[in-house]
Amino acid sequence: MERKKTQIDDVDRGIYDIKNEFTYKYKTDKGLTPEIIMEISREKNEPQWMTDFRLKSLEIYNSKPIPTWGVDLSELDMDNIITYIRPNSKMQHSWDDVPDDIKNTFELLGLPQAERESLAGVGAQYDSEVVYHNIRKELVDQGIVYTDMETALVKYEDIVKEYFMKLVPPSDHKFAALHGAVWSGGSFVYVPEGVDVDIPLQSYFRLNAPGAGQFEHTLIIVEKGARLHFIEGCSAPKYKVNNLHAGCVELFVKENASLRYSTIENWSKNMYNLNTKRAVVDKNGTIEWISGSFGSKVSMLYPMSILRGEGARSEFTGISFASTGQHLDTGTKVVHAAPYTTSTVNSKSISKDGGYAFYRGLLKVAPDAHHCKASISCESLMLDNKSKSDTLPIIQLGNDEIDVGHEAKIGRISDEAIFYLMSRGISEEEAKAMIVRGFVEPITKELPLEYAVELNNLINIELEGTIG
Amino acid sequence: MITWRRIGLKDYVFPDIKEYTKEYLKNINNIPVDVKLNKITECANNAENHKFDISEVPALGKEFTSFVESSYNSGISIYLPQNIKLKSPIRLEFNMDDKNPTVVDHNIIIAEPNSEVTIVIDYNSDNKTKTFHNGFTKVYAKEDSIVNIVKIQRINDHSYNFDSNIALVKERAIVNWISIELGSSISGSNYSSILQDMASESNLHSIYLGDGTRKMDLGYTMIHKGPKSLSTIETKGVLKDKSKKIFRGDLNFKRGARHSKGSEEEYVILLDPTVKSDSIPALLCDEDDVEGDHAVSAGKIDESKLFYLMSRGLSEKESKKLIVEASFKPIIEKIPYEDLQKVISHEVERRLING
Numbered sequence: 001m002e003r004k005k006t007q008i009d010d011v012d013r014g015i016y017d018i019k020n021e022f023t024y025k026y027k028t029d030k031g032l033t034p035e036i037i038m039e040i041s042r043e044k045n046e047p048q049w050m051t052d053f054r055l056k057s058l059e060i061y062n063s064k065p066i067p068t069w070g071v072d073l074s075e076l077d078m079d080n081i082i083t084y085i086r087p088n089s090k091m092q093h094s095w096d097d098v099p100d101d102i103k104n105t106f107e108l109l110g111l112p113q114a115e116r117e118s119l120a121g122v123g124a125q126y127d128s129e130v131v132y133h134n135i136r137k138e139l140v141d142q143g144i145v146y147t148d149m150e151t152a153l154v155k156y157e158d159i160v161k162e163y164f165m166k167l168v169p170p171s172d173h174k175f176a177a178l179h180g181a182v183w184s185g186g187s188f189v190y191v192p193e194g195v196d197v198d199i200p201l202q203s204y205f206r207l208n209a210p211g212a213g214q215f216e217h218t219l220i221i222v223e224k225g226a227r228l229h230f231i232e233g234c235s236a237p238k239y240k241v242n243n244l245h246a247g248c249v250e251l252f253v254k255e256n257a258s259l260r261y262s263t264i265e266n267w268s269k270n271m272y273n274l275n276t277k278r279a280v281v282d283k284n285g286t287i288e289w290i291s292g293s294f295g296s297k298v299s300m301l302y303p304m305s306i307l308r309g310e311g312a313r314s315e316f317t318g319i320s321f322a323s324t325g326q327h328l329d330t331g332t333k334v335v336h337a338a339p340y341t342t343s344t345v346n347s348k349s350i351s352k353d354g355g356y357a358f359y360r361g362l363l364k365v366a367p368d369a370h371h372c373k374a375s376i377s378c379e380s381l382m383l384d385n386k387s388k389s390d391t392l393p394i395i396q397l398g399n400d401e402i403d404v405g406h407e408a409k410i411g412r413i414s415d416e417a418i419f420y421l422m423s424r425g426i427s428e429e430e431a432k433a434m435i436v437r438g439f440v441e442p443i444t445k446e447l448p449l450e451y452a453v454e455l456n457n458l459i460n461i462e463l464e465g466t467i468g
Numbered sequence: 469m470i471t472w473r474r475i476g477l478k479d480y481v482f483p484d485i486k487e488y489t490k491e492y493l494k495n496i497n498n499i500p501v502d503v504k505l506n507k508i509t510e511c512a513n514n515a516e517n518h519k520f521d522i523s524e525v526p527a528l529g530k531e532f533t534s535f536v537e538s539s540y541n542s543g544i545s546i547y548l549p550q551n552i553k554l555k556s557p558i559r560l561e562f563n564m565d566d567k568n569p570t571v572v573d574h575n576i577i578i579a580e581p582n583s584e585v586t587i588v589i590d591y592n593s594d595n596k597t598k599t600f601h602n603g604f605t606k607v608y609a610k611e612d613s614i615v616n617i618v619k620i621q622r623i624n625d626h627s628y629n630f631d632s633n634i635a636l637v638k639e640r641a642i643v644n645w646i647s648i649e650l651g652s653s654i655s656g657s658n659y660s661s662i663l664q665d666m667a668s669e670s671n672l673h674s675i676y677l678g679d680g681t682r683k684m685d686l687g688y689t690m691i692h693k694g695p696k697s698l699s700t701i702e703t704k705g706v707l708k709d710k711s712k713k714i715f716r717g718d719l720n721f722k723r724g725a726r727h728s729k730g731s732e733e734e735y736v737i738l739l740d741p742t743v744k745s746d747s748i749p750a751l752l753c754d755e756d757d758v759e760g761d762h763a764v765s766a767g768k769i770d771e772s773k774l775f776y777l778m779s780r781g782l783s784e785k786e787s788k789k790l791i792v793e794a795s796f797k798p799i800i801e802k803i804p805y806e807d808l809q810k811v812i813s814h815e816v817e818r819r820l821i822n823g
């Protein structure tokens with residue numbers, strides 16, 4: 001029997017697509033030249049070493065070829081991307097001082113409300129600069145620093161100089177070099193030894209300007225025995241021109257410390273998301289990644305955990321959802337560089353309506369990293385056969401005292417499952433949505449509540465009208 | 469010149485190919501007259517007559533396969549007419565020595581509808597000569613035919629071995645590959661099946677044993693094009709000493725391969741801290757209505773099994789040997805000759821005990 005499908009092509013992404021008029025206080029010209037880089041640095045009043053660092057990064061950027069594997073980057077024209085846009089607002093510590101149009105955007109995204117209800121601190125970035133940063137007083141009293149990178153560069157210059165782009169050096173790849181040259185905004189978190197931050201901090205990155213790039217830098221240092229949960233949210237309205245996001249996240253997890261890093265990325269479908277995230281974990285420390293990739297036209301995102309201390313642990317839980325016109329090339333890298341380290345990877349992907357979901361992963365065990373344990377599980381669900389879904393986990397083992405397991409599955413929703421649910425009086429669409437929600441449930445339960453709700457809404461929006 | 473980084477080849481140049489003078493076709497009695505079985509060197513045109521399109525599969529790469537097509541010195545061409553089912557296998561043995569140090573075998577197997585054949589090829593050598601093997605085997609399995617190919621590679625530790633195998637599998641036909649990889653200092657072997665039509669099927673079962681400084685690159689590909697096509701990849705291996713292995717297994721579901729199923733498993737036992745084991749199992753999917761899964765597991769030998777056996781008075785080496793043998797046995801038993809089964813079991817035993 002021929003199965004018919006009806007589709008709704010472009011779903012209304014609701015609040016994410018509300019755009020503000022493009023206003024700014026200052027912006028650079030399009031493209032990349034040493035003059036533009038120096039202008040950005042001057043505009044930000046940076047120390048000389050940072051200016052030099054930016055110029056050096058630009059040189060590396062120009063010397064590196066565009067990656068030819070993975071996704072197609074041929075439409076990305078760097079000469080047409082505005083790298084720096086200062087919004088019409090200074091950084092504020094109260095929402096009342098933030099201009100109305102910007103404030104309303106974040107109100108719609110629910111950030112101030114979340115701050116009141118469930119967060120210990122919030123940062124909000126609009127285009128290239130952070131417009132709001134606030135942290136509860138009791139956290140400040142414990143010595144926790146949570147601020148924007150620009151302030152950190154002034155107030156904590158020594159720490160920034162010690163850690164900035166040491167884990168992801170500009171020489172890593174072309175877009176890391178680009179980031180080094182034009183980075184702006186982002187958050188800086190420092191949790192002193194033994195401090196347990198029991199409610200999460202959240203930074204939200206919103207790119208409003210068309211044809212622009214966002215290059216925020218997040219640097220988190222969790223000292224010995226400390227604990228932190230950090231949430232990162234990203235979104236942008238849809239434009240006809242391409243936007244670029246090449247952020248960088250560097251996480252330092254010290255002895256016995258633990259960090260949970262959650263991301264919900266919901267960029268619009270004109271966004272190139274070429275983000276680099278990396279964590280290094282010392283003895284008995286833990287890094288937990290929760291990663292949701294839903295938006296963007298093209299994504300290349302492989303959060304990496306380097307387990308360099310004995311007994312370090314990493315856990316990666318990721319989901320990606322690729323729909324029309326999207327190519328999401330995501331995964332994770334884990335390097336076991338010390339004995340007795342453990343890692344778990346749990347990845348799920350859904351592709352529909354011509355979307356392309358690619359899991360690309362690396363597990364590497366160094367020769368002296370004995371008694372390691374690693375397990376990888378990848379599951380892919382395809383909702384129709386216009387879509388594509390590939391899985392490529394690379395496993396490199398350098399010694400024998402290890403225990404490694406890998407499993408992957410690919411397939412569609414079984415007709416029996418739909419039939420069963422329909423025989424119980426559930427409509428076909430609802431049955432499909434239920435099964436998809438069940439598929440992603442192990443991940444949604446790891447998310448903060450409001451994001452879990454958001455994810456479920458997104459699945460409902462995306463599945464509506466798909467009669468399979 | 470060939471550079472193959474993963475396996476340690478840099479600017480490699482193929483040696484001069486000498487004539488292979490030994491008799492390698494072992495049993496050609498009892499073969500029905502209408503089966504055309506020839507040495508490829510004696511029927512130069514045969515290869516051209518049965519060209520079929522397998523260009524989408526690179527196998528080990530054009531450098532290797534074109535070299536075989538232009539410089540082969542041995543191999544067979546076999547044509548099975550419709551409905552002919554050969555009861556006993558066809559057996560080939562290549563034994564390389566200082567007089568015959570190179571084997572470049574080109575094998576073409578055409579199975580007409582509803583025919584059946586098993587071909588066993590044993591590649592071995594003396595203990596000391598630096599030998600070279602580069603082979604290319606093409607299988608064309610037409611509707612409802614069954615082709616079983618068994619390849620045993622136990623060439624000495626000074627040699628290089630390269631082997632490309634491609635099958636085109638038509639409606640309801642089955643191609644089974646059995647690969648036993650025990651030898652050579654560098655070994656690249658590739659098996660690919662194109663499951664062209666409705667209910668085409670291909671299965672691959674392989675074992676490998678890495679010891680000394682052996683480097684192996686094992687590539688297996690199943691391309692599902694026809695609906696309801698089926699494939700299995702099952703690989704079991706052991707690595708010891710300073711050996712290195714790369715396993716690549718691709719399950720590739722093309723659009724239109726509805727209701728197809730593919731599964732892939734690799735189990736490797738690591739016996740020494742100095743081994744290197746890379747696994748790259750890929751699942752590529754253009755079609756939603758399929759089931760594909762893969763699993764890889766790697767690690768030390770199961771401690772509880774080892775403890776149990778040792779508590780019964782076996783030495784550690786004996787116990788390890790027994791566990792490895794148990795994992796290899798189901799695949800070794802698929803070889804249709806008892807003498808070869810014994811040779812392989814002894815070889816595995818010798819290397820595990822003495823190494």
